[in-house]
Amino acid sequence: MMPGMGGGMMPGMPGGMMPGMMPGMMPGMMPGMMPGMVGGAGQMNAEEQELWMQGFKMAQQEENSSNNAEQNQPGPKMNIVFNTTQGTTHNMVFPYGTTISEALKKYLQRVGRPDLFNNQDNKICFLVNATKSKFDDNTPIEQFFKNSINPKVVVNDINNLIGA
Secondary structure, eight states: OOTTOTTTOOTTOGGGOOTTOOTTOOTTOOTTOOTTOBTTTTBOOHHHHHHHHHHHHHHHHHHHHHSOGGGGSSSOEEEEEEEETTSOEEEEEEETTOBHHHHHHHHHHHTTOGGGTTOOSSSSEEEETTEEEOTTOOOBHHHHTTTOSSOEEEEEOTTOSSOO
């Protein structure tokens, strides 16, 4: 060992990491090992592997069930990006057949302001290609955004009702 290297660790390596270690690895772990694996071969026994897989499947099911049920439906979908004038961005996925009115309503629900739907005080408005969208527009999104690959909606929020 060279002087000043302190226990086999390389100078400049963060948190006492050794060469070849990835962030999150503990000393003694080999690349490709997961925390909880024992032995130099990095193998889990069948019971540990089954428990890990059960936990993984539970996490997947929780993630899938916590998402919007419409996102899990088969069929074509469209991503719509909502950008507020305050700088907040939300990407939302809608199945074809969703109307502009429904999309605006779901956006306002997502940001916690469903009370602003159908607001006639011009406190908030939605702009697409510099044209104001109406709350009662029943045009399907696939028709409305027919020539746009990644449609963007500007949420004109001059009163900071949604916030950043």
